[in-house]
Amino acid sequence: RARAMKQERERLFIGLIVATAGLLMISIVALVFRREVSRKTRSLAESESRYRGLVDNMPGVVYRCANDENWTMEFISEGIADLTGYAASDFIMSRLRNYASVIHPDDRASVTKAVMDAIDAKVPFSIDYRVNHKDGSVRFVHENGVPLFEPNAPVRFLEGVVFDVTERRRIADLLTSQQAKLVSSARLSALGEMAGGIAHEINNPLAIINGRANQLHDMVKRGDVDAQSVSKIASSIEVTVNRISKIIRSLRHVARDMEFDPFEVIRVAAIVEDTLELCSQKLKHHAIALQIINEAPNAVIECRPVQIVQILINLINNAYDAVMERSSARAVDIVVKETNGWIEISVADTGSGIPQELREKIFLPFYTTKPVGRGTGLGLSISKSLAQDHAGELFVDSKGGRTCLILRLPVRQPLQ
Template sequence: MDKNSPIAPEALIEKLNNAIASTIYIYDLNEGLLSWMNHYGQATYGYTLDEIRKMGKEYQIRTVHPEDLLGLANLMDRIRDLKDGEALTLEYRLKNREGNTHWVSDRITVCSRNDKGEATAFLGVASEIDQRKAHEETLQKSIDKLNFSLSAANMGMWEWKVGSTDVTWDKRMYQIHGLKEGENIAATLLKVMAPEDLENARTKIKESLAEKKDLYLSYKIRLKNDEVHHIRCYGKIINENQMYGVAWDSTEEVMTEHQISEARAKLISATKMAALGEMSGGIAHEINNPLTVIQARSFQLLQMVDSGKVDNAKVRQAADSISRTADKIARIIKSLRSFAREGTHDPFELAPIRQIIEETLEFCRQRFYNHGIEIELSEIDPDLEIECRLIQIEQVLLNLLNNSFDAIQDLEDKWIKISVKDFEKNIEIHVTDSGRGIDPKIAEQIMMPFFTTKEVGKGTGLGLSISAGILRSHGGQLMLKKDSPHTTFVMQLPKWQKEN
């Protein structure tokens, strides 16, 4: 130290000793006892240096947590091998005079050697780390809960160093993909992942990185036993260089979704077949009437041929009548075929609103006429179109018309009105019948699956639920107009579908 320093070395050491909020001590390796401890350590643990020395080797047994004694004993052997300038750090628990336990981090270095260079004493600086340990314990509990949740959900965790092939998986990730721990992840994924999914995965990852958004990914893998499994993956960008995420085997989930889809299709088919059964009499009448016209016109032509008196004007008139009637039958058959199809996978196409409504009415007009139900159709712009799955929209409209039929067929005043409202981006098809509305309590449940107000055997309770689902798949919705004096359902649909 500089001899011109205003503070003597001993005084400076004393000031530093008093300023440092850590326990500083010297341990004599030959005696196996503490030879010195600063005031902070004595005050913190409640023992004077004389009391500590009188306890001898029992000091450690009294003050060190039993679970940490072995670690301290092993430390003594390691200290003797320390070179000058090297240090050891150990964390353990100490009890003070009142019996309160505190975590300390102890940094130890050799401070004295004998003539042979053997360590004879070491200097220790012990700092309390209770707060840090409490944070670590809380963090560990959170990690344990997370691992338990991931284990229960059979999820694996992964980490990726962006822009490299450096991918880290936990044990469950290897299990999910049917791989052995330590296998080359990137190379093996190229082999087991479906080629079409591999290209999609690359695209999704690029989008996630470019747009700084979370990654959602699904792909198929072929295990070593040739089983195909579906994997779903979620990732989050932590910083520019790291992405973390989870993955899980969703095979059962995908299969369940497939089964639900099949069951839904069967329910739709059953519902439609029930409707066809209800309308069968009207359909037969719709076809029989034009067939009668065709038969009469054909008989008229045959009579002219047999009598040898062929009137060109009458022949043309009869032929035109047969042609128009055949067209009408064709439209009825087309509607029937369309209604029998499900249409879920049909492409979206532009269709005139008037065509949708008129084709649907062709299917049920006669049935309604036979029961004295009047149908009123408002004026519709022939150029007004929507992008839709035509068959599905006709099915929804027909379902609403059938529901109206069931609701009003026993009323004295029986009518159904169909009107169209044109907005900038949407259109609305209003189906109003002469019924006096729906009870508010029933209205809250009417769109729920299997809810029905019809008698047992006359309804599945699926019509409105399925119809609402079809409109949602089009980006629209099915609504009950609650402020209408009569029962009014509204089909709201966008004019154009958003680009996928």
């Protein structure tokens, strides 16, 4: 019995040791687990902090929002404070305000439509709109976003980034304004180059009118006034006045700024005629032969006529400068063609030609081969830009032996 009791005590002792060891192992495992959990938690927090810092330092506003009418934000980066003047925390779950409330009222419908269209088409979206800042100012923004699609379920969330493009918009507007001023300046400069010819074109008819007036005075002094002679003189004066009026009309037409005028359908021949009213006398005065070949006399074109006249004046001015370097065989040819929905107006001259290496450079802003004081270097650059604004092109024809620049424009403007 004593032996049995001893064995029982030994068994209990061993059990106690095993149990204690088990508890110790459990405690060690628990400690290790707690330490690992703590390490993972710290690592996760550090990772989240780094991610948050990275996102907050990114240009623009990064977000994740619900696909609802308020664009309720689950996450939005701190950049929203610079964009709107309100803290990011104000927008989380629409705590103090929702994102829809800062979108400009006039743009809210278009923003919603753009997002819904992207969801229907299952594609990302890219939209421009305005947001209202806390200080009352309006900011222009560009947003790139993507709907988060789930199988057999409606889109519940959107993710994306919003960029403040207000400064970029201001600079673009400034550049547009400066470009418009350059175009206007170049147009007036081109007219200035034609000024001598225009003055001569007006002075000649005025001299005719003065001569006819003197004839009438002489007839009155002699007492020899008959109806037929007076009628003939009056008709001559009327024709001459109409000639001057036409020149002045062309001059005023070209001098005014029509940058924002709508496109209109007009006869190509009328555009060429308006141009020649301002250019032909200068060429004639310097013994430059001008030949007009219109192979499409009834052709019409949709354009801003003043801008096309400006292009042609620039081309004729350049042709004039080129042929003036020659002592003989001075000629400028203008040819009008219509081919497969396109109008081509070419201006060719008998000058020395344009070297191959310069044929692209001549269209660069401020590039000129003319002597200092003759030409701004903007004529062809602006002309090319105006042609492109008409969905056309301006280029050097390298096939012929003479210098030839071709303006190629569509008969109808493409739908915007």
